[in-house]
């Protein structure tokens with residue numbers, strides 16, 4: 112089964128802005144797909160639907176083969192890990208250890224299982240637990256904050272990773288490191304980005320949206336060739 116399916120999705124904000132106008136797409140297991148489009152094209156609105164933070168005006172979303180609805184919301188939030196563009200939207204605890212533990216704790220992880228998934232997530236993002244567990248998140252560099260936010264999502268052991276502008280605001284070295292790190296993660300990935308080089312290098316497929324509609328979907332090399 113496909114981990115993520117979106118069919119004819121429409122969404123308008125309460126003020127009437129039609130942000131999504133008939134989005135259809137599906138991600139295969141293990142695929143890395145870039146989502147590209149100008150500011151205001153609907154990328155963030157689409158991503159917020161994928162783990163139920165927004166609910167469709169019309170259309171349907173399937174996550175791990177289950178129709179997303181009030182009764183599958185908990186499953187969907189565990190299945191799809193959403194990493195926000197701004198890590199400060201995700202980090203609000205006094206220490207890195209508490210920030211990374213926050214999501215898995217909500218899922219009911221405790222004791223040794225909790226400690227283990229926190230350590231393992233920090234290792235996956237290249238932050239040595241012994242050096243970072245007791246640091247204060249707000250004191251970290253932007254690249255480190257982004258990695259802590261990603262670790263907090265990985266600690267919930269999602270099948271699909273959805274990332275909003277992961278390379279935004281990073282210096283070239285942190286950006287390269289992040290790209291290597293993403294390439295090593297086994298999850299299915301859906302990455303909204305303005306960074307076309309990153310889309311080309313880390314995503315085999317690219318979907319372009321404009322004004323709430325899919326305007327291109329195919330191999331990144333073809334889709335991004337003349338952009």
Ligand code: ADP
Pocket residue numbers: 128150151155196
């Ligand atoms: P980006 O293009 O970097 O993803 P956005 O343009 O989507 O940034 O906007 C960032 C934030 O501002 C989001 O939280 C979004 O919900 C909010 N936002 C964007 N446009 C509007 C709007 N017209 N009215 C209210 N909030 C908005």
Ligand code: ADP
Pocket residue numbers: 124125126128129130148149150151152153154155156157
């Ligand atoms: P992107 O992430 O591609 O920049 P968004 O999904 O943030 O695009 O925005 C899509 C459209 O919805 C834009 O016209 C934006 O102004 C509008 N929008 C975004 N958030 C809000 C909001 N909270 N209230 C009203 N309009 C919004």
